[in-house]
Amino acid sequence: MSEIPHPHQHEQHSHRPDPTGSRPRVVNAEELFAGEREVWIEWAGVRYRLRITRRGKLILQK
Numbered sequence: 001m002s003e004i005p006h007p008h009q010h011e012q013h014s015h016r017p018d019p020t021g022s023r024p025r026v027v028n029a030e031e032l033f034a035g036e037r038e039v040w041i042e043w044a045g046v047r048y049r050l051r052i053t054r055r056g057k058l059i060l061q062k
Helices: 029-033
Strands: 002-004 038-043 046-052 058-061
Touching (some): 029 038
Antiparallel strands (some): 038 046
């Protein structure tokens, strides 16, 4: 389980440079959730639950 800070919090994150020089795709959470509090993501046949907590954090659970 991992928590992701709310996008309006000003925390610095150290990111390793991508060796290919490409930038990761950014997905707007408001568009992803479309007014809901959780979405399910399927990866390699396994479903993961991504939800917004009461405190405005994101939690990914297997």
